[in-house]
Amino acid sequence: MNDLFEGRNIGPPRRESLFSQNAVDQSGVLSSDQRLPRYLALRDDLAYKISDGRWNFVEPIPSESSLAKHYGVSLGTVRRAIEELVREGIVERRQGSGTYIRRSDFSGSLSHYLRFRSSHSKIAFQECRVLDMQKKTPPPSVGECLGLTEGTEAIFLDRKRFHDGELLVSDEIWLEPSRFTALLSLPREEIGSLIYRTYERCCGQVVARAEESLKVSVASTAVAALLEIQPGSPVIIIERTSYDGAGHALEWRRSYAKADNFEYRIEIR
């Protein structure tokens, strides 16, 4: 039970302040940067323990009061640390139940902002098909992004997304090869639209975070063929790099989408 906690240390009393009531490293806790506020040191330690996979998604992490007791800090400090993690989207609180590790649902992804004008029904029918999956040498920039040495093969997927039968998005996906070998033995039909859940179920890889960029271009003949549109039509290009909890790149992808189906809204403050 106590091994639920073993990890890095948060830091000794830090700052020789008079009011540091707690002998802070009694129970094998605390140590790190010192000048860092305790709630941040705690945040870092919790983030580390979350990323190394010792806690799962279905059970809550240890309760606030047990954390406070374990680390020898006050409840308020624990709450502050957890608030940070909530703000960062790493964790989510459920009153009466506990604090849970959050998986990204990618609701902030730019490809969420594709409108589907063709769908007159309320529920847009979405279908995903993986047309190709093989080991292949990625372009140098992609290989570098995945942390591969020059010339190493990666896993390549060619995927198409349809809405109400209309082809809207074409994805080119590159995966870090050593972590995703299990995927290659999976029939292509079983890699559905929830590809990140497949990564979890089949390869034990959890995407925690991603970076996306969006730009606009006109379809070359090659891209036009991918999307079954006229060359010269405007297309949206979304590139995404996905990372696990430890910050290692797992996936790089580039999506081409018809530009007339895209609208993005934000609020500025």
Add this chain to the structure above:
Amino acid sequence: MNDLFEGRNIGPPRRESLFSQNAVDQSGVLSSDQRLPRYLALRDDLAYKISDGRWNFVEPIPSESSLAKHYGVSLGTVRRAIEELVREGIVERRQGSGTYIRRSDFSGSLSHYLRFRSSHSKIAFQECRVLDMQKKTPPPSVGECLGLTEGTEAIFLDRKRFHDGELLVSDEIWLEPSRFTALLSLPREEIGSLIYRTYERCCGQVVARAEESLKVSVASTAVAALLEIQPGSPVIIIERTSYDGAGHALEWRRSYAKADNFEYRIEIR
């Protein structure tokens, strides 16, 4: 001095709880929804006082301790309320100095994400020119957005933005007429690129918040002429509605930009 505070009430003791130590409406304070947590009631009251312009941008709002005393709540509750306002971008704290009302700097605006490939110099030279300014009847959708009755004239501006001498963005701006009449007597040359500062200086109108949407299209002949590009080239269309602190729409604008100069990046969690 006390009139710095007069405004709405936050609410009587709300919830007949035993631990409600403070006779909460002694000094003319508190009242509102009741079931609302106090820190939210306080947040609402502060937001109201900020929006009605009783406090300015150069001085801090009353200190946490004076707010706590005035409202008869604890310091922690005041801090929680202010944290909300910070999170919403309404206010910003400066340690040792005070808490200040924040003006939006629009750093989150989508038009910030225009890359300027033409500029090889480090500093992109930006120039803004207002080509036209007049009273004009806006399209019904714009008039409605500004809260005008059908057929009422608004103030229209045609503005171009250049980078290193190259025309990149064309703006069509519509302003709520009664608040911006002073603008009409200003020479067009004096409305620079910091148009929101002009609104403040010249008309006393402060933009607190805005909503933006982005979509992609191909240039019609009219738009192609605006941007001096070929018809059929891809263009970015950014529409923005700006609001004052009380939530009234001040400005509606639509910007056309060359698509090949746009790249937007986000992080997903």
Add this chain to the structure above:
DNA sequence: CAGTGGTCTAGACCACGGT
């Protein structure tokens, strides 16, 4: 019903900013 997070208080010291 026990346990979790949510709200709230009261009061301490610290670090920073301006006078």
Add this chain to the structure above:
DNA sequence: CCGTGGTCTAGACCACTGA
């Protein structure tokens, strides 16, 4: 130097969840 926000503690009651 004083006043501001920043960190931290200790302990209370409330509202919700799930067994």
